[in-house]
Amino acid sequence: MLIGLTDFADELREIGIPVSMVEVLDAADALRHVDLGDRVAVHAALAATMVKNARHQDAFDLAYDVFFGLRPAPVASQPSDIGSPTAQTQQASGGGANPSDISDLFEALVGALAAGDQSAVSALARQAVDRLSGFQPGRPVGGRYYLYRVMHRLDVDRLRGRLVEGMADVGDDDDLAGRLAVETANRQIERFRSQVEAEILRRLVDDRGPEAVSQTLRQPLVEDLDLMHATREELAQISHRIAPLARKLASRMSARRRRGHHGRLDVRRTIRRSLAHGGALVDPQWKPRRINKPELVLLCDVSGSMATFARFTMQLTYAIGHQFSNVRAFSFIDGIDEVTRFFGPGEDFDDAMLRMAQEASLIRQDGHSDYGAALKRFCDEFFDAVTPRSTVIVTGDARNNYRSTGEDVLARIGDRARALLWINPEAKRYWDTGDSVMSRYSPLCDGVFEVRTLRQLERFVERVALSRVKGLVPQP
Numbered sequence: 001m002l003i004g005l006t007d008f009a010d011e012l013r014e015i016g017i018p019v020s021m022v023e024v025l026d027a028a029d030a031l032r033h034v035d036l037g038d039r040v041a042v043h044a045a046l047a048a049t050m051v052k053n054a055r056h057q058d059a060f061d062l063a064y065d066v067f068f069g070l071r072p073a074p075v076a077s078q079p080s081d082i083g084s085p086t087a088q089t090q091q092a093s094g095g096g097a098n099p100s101d102i103s104d105l106f107e108a109l110v111g112a113l114a115a116g117d118q119s120a121v122s123a124l125a126r127q128a129v130d131r132l133s134g135f136q137p138g139r140p141v142g143g144r145y146y147l148y149r150v151m152h153r154l155d156v157d158r159l160r161g162r163l164v165e166g167m168a169d170v171g172d173d174d175d176l177a178g179r180l181a182v183e184t185a186n187r188q189i190e191r192f193r194s195q196v197e198a199e200i201l202r203r204l205v206d207d208r209g210p211e212a213v214s215q216t217l218r219q220p221l222v223e224d225l226d227l228m229h230a231t232r233e234e235l236a237q238i239s240h241r242i243a244p245l246a247r248k249l250a251s252r253m254s255a256r257r258r259r260g261h262h263g264r265l266d267v268r269r270t271i272r273r274s275l276a277h278g279g280a281l282v283d284p285q286w287k288p289r290r291i292n293k294p295e296l297v298l299l300c301d302v303s304g305s306m307a308t309f310a311r312f313t314m315q316l317t318y319a320i321g322h323q324f325s326n327v328r329a330f331s332f333i334d335g336i337d338e339v340t341r342f343f344g345p346g347e348d349f350d351d352a353m354l355r356m357a358q359e360a361s362l363i364r365q366d367g368h369s370d371y372g373a374a375l376k377r378f379c380d381e382f383f384d385a386v387t388p389r390s391t392v393i394v395t396g397d398a399r400n401n402y403r404s405t406g407e408d409v410l411a412r413i414g415d416r417a418r419a420l421l422w423i424n425p426e427a428k429r430y431w432d433t434g435d436s437v438m439s440r441y442s443p444l445c446d447g448v449f450e451v452r453t454l455r456q457l458e459r460f461v462e463r464v465a466l467s468r469v470k471g472l473v474p475q476p
Contacts, residue, residue: 005031008067009050011214015063016221017056023049042068055241059219065201067210105131106154110162113188125195128154133200137207146200151193160185223455227309228425238312238454245458246319295389297417298329299336299378301396302362303369309425311353312454313395316461318343328385331356332374335364338382369399371437372406379409383416392417394445397426398438405437411444420444423451423460 009024030045043064051060105127112120129135132153133146163185164178204213222237230238269285277283298317300310314329331339337360342352364373386392392413414420422445424431424438431438442448451457 004067007211008046008063011063011067011211011218012050012060014214015059015218016224017051017059019050039068055222059221062219063214065198066205066214102131102153106159109154109192110159110166113159113163113192114166116188118191121192122195125192125199128196129199129203135200135203147193147197150196150200156189160189163188223458224453226452227312227454227457228452230308235308239315241454242312242315242319245454246316295326295387295391296324296328297385297390297392298327299374299392299394299396300329300331301333301369301371301394302331303333303367306369306395306397306425310395312457313423314343315349316457318349320461325389330378330382330385331360331362332378333362333367334370334373335362336374336377336382337361338385368401369396370403371396371398371400372404372409375406375409375413379412383413386413386416388416388418390417391419391421394420394422394441395425396422397424397436398422398431398441399435400437402435405440407440407444410441414444414446419446421447421449423449423457425452426450427452 005024005028009019009027012019027046027049030049031042034041034045036042043061046064047057047060051057105124109121109124109128112124128150129146132150134149135146160182164181167181167184201213222234222241225234225238227238264287266285266287270281270283273283273285274281296317298314300306300314302310310331318327318329328338328340329343330336339356339360342356342360343349364370364377394410410420422441426436428450430436438448449456449460451460
């Protein structure tokens, strides 16, 4: 059990969940006080000692199912079916089955779901995996493939229709009752789907071992999702994280500013205080420290896939805008325009992004990235936005479609600003490949950073907000 616990802790660390050695010891001690045969109690004990953030719970649950899930029985759950010639033929051919071959399974499943018989549903889930998944030991296929085969061959839509038809008091003219019936049927089917998924997972772990399966099923935490390649559901999760993340950053930055170093030595007050100690300078006095909030200028490439990354950069920066004395934002493609006006206090961010896309003058020619033209126009029309107190942040992948880079213009901006920083959402290994000219811009910046995840974006914004002099942000 201890070996399994340490392997489980290693997997949590690989996912990104922080688990210290002390917490592993606490988990081992907690297991001494629960019944190891009770999976629910073991899960609760491990979660209480190893999970410190609710956002990590889903990833923890999946890892727990892999490492401590039930293993399938050594014999099939339905010997009469599995041992039959029909079942053997299906296994040999990869699990294929005609609709007529599974009519008995389908009807039994309808009856068990309608009656709410969970033990029968579990048995039927095992039988469905036996007969329909085509599971083959040693085959490097993910669990989603097997799950799709089972649910597709059972015909979920037909199953839902049969369950709805079998529910009493559902008339054609009763919309509310009909909707309730559909929702009830969906919940029943989802429970069955979960049973099938759990059965497939148990067989995969039994066949390959928990370490190999965990690597294929590993789910990154929200803060570690790639902003450039996230799915729609993942982007929604990231959006929900922006507001609490901004509050956390703002609180932390305010506290650090208050706890900053003393101001300069106040010689007069120090000498005056020393008179009470016979002239000994034992109580130095300090002048109050002047806290100067930096100004912030954002230059965001919003072309193509960069639009998603720019959205989160602007959303997070504006959410902590009160930590800066002034924030001005500019978006560009092959033209550039100031978009600060779209993000005033009380503005809905989604509406502001839509208005920016419709009203801002971002396209001058063909709508493809042109850093040289955009930077030149910025200096011609908006150069007054940059002052010696400004921190200028450029967000972009530096893919310039083989056009003029405008290095002299960027150098002019860097000379005037307190700091010029560049964040690139592409992996470093892709910089300077194809039409990327990142190495042309890097020497002109005080810092160039790879920022692909929300965690990296958080660290970057915090560092910028706390910077006080040009050159404080080092080259990574």
